[in-house]
Amino acid sequence: MRAKRYGLVLAALVMACAGVAVAAPAVTAAPTVAAAPAPACPTGWGSLPKSGTDADLGALTGVRTGRHDCYDRVVFDVPTAGTDAIGYTVQYVDAVRQDGSGRVIPVSGGAIIELRVAAPSYDPETGATTYPGRAGRTLPGVDLTGYRTFRDAKFASSFEGDTQVGLGVRARLPFRVFQLPDRVVVDVAHTW
Numbered sequence: 001m002r003a004k005r006y007g008l009v010l011a012a013l014v015m016a017c018a019g020v021a022v023a024a025p026a027v028t029a030a031p032t033v034a035a036a037p038a039p040a041c042p043t044g045w046g047s048l049p050k051s052g053t054d055a056d057l058g059a060l061t062g063v064r065t066g067r068h069d070c071y072d073r074v075v076f077d078v079p080t081a082g083t084d085a086i087g088y089t090v091q092y093v094d095a096v097r098q099d100g101s102g103r104v105i106p107v108s109g110g111a112i113i114e115l116r117v118a119a120p121s122y123d124p125e126t127g128a129t130t131y132p133g134r135a136g137r138t139l140p141g142v143d144l145t146g147y148r149t150f151r152d153a154k155f156a157s158s159f160e161g162d163t164q165v166g167l168g169v170r171a172r173l174p175f176r177v178f179q180l181p182d183r184v185v186v187d188v189a190h191t192w
Contacts, residue, residue: 041070045174045189047092052179054087059130060119060163063139065150071187072149074167078119079182087118087162088184090177096166098135099159105136109151109168113175116165117184121158133158139165148190149173 058080066073078086093114096105121131132140133155144150152168167188175188 039069041189041191042176043174043192045176045187047172047174049089049091050175050177051089052087052177052184053085054118057082057084057086058119059123060117060121060158061130063131063133063142063153063165065142065144065147065153067147068187071189072147072169073188074115074150074153074165074186076115076117076119076163076184076186077182078117078184083181086179086184088177089116090114090175090186092172096154096156096164099157099162099164101157103135105154105156105166107152107154107166107168109170111169111172113167113169113186113188114156114164115167115186117163118161119163120161121155121163124161131158131163133163133165149188 058078060076060078062077064075064077066075076086076088091114093112096107096112096114097103098105121133122129135155135157137155139153139155142153144153149169150167151170152166154166156164156166158164167186169188173189174192175186177184177186179185
């Protein structure tokens with residue numbers, strides 16, 4: 001056994017003296033993963049009131065929210081509108097006062113946005129409910145857990161053809177409003 005070991009050592013010495021390099025396994029560094037660049041967030045939306053024309057097109061059937069890299073979004077679904085414009089008014093307020101009664105609807109957050117959409121939560125022809133919002137209560141099916149900007153969303157009223165919602169946000173931040181066929185979309189930025 002010793003003779004075999006000595007033979008291996010001797011062979012290695014001979015190769016070293018002869019200039020033959022014995023390569024050790026190459027050690028490679030782990031590849032570095034570049035951090036994804038931060039998204040380029042839109043700017044210039046502002047925080048002043050925004051409104052659109054009223055076309056009296058039909059009933060509200062849903063309110064839903066979504067999270068994006070640069071903003072939180074709320075969408076008002078009005079499927080009977082088709083491609084026609086849907087009226088809306090979106091603005092920061094000190095308090096949401098329920099249409100008709102003037103009752104204050106408590107909305108938590110650093111700032112409050114009042115959203116009005118020209119679509120009742122009932123069928124104007126039959127009076128049947130098309131959206132189950134209840135005055136002063138959280139919007140049905142809306143869970144704002146994990147949102148960066150949204151803090152609270154309360155149904156205020158559906159009165160004389162308009163639906164009114166109070167949206168609590170972290171602070172007074174810029175927002176935009178736009179329409180797609182059959183819906184009104186409100187985006188509130190995470191930062192200025």
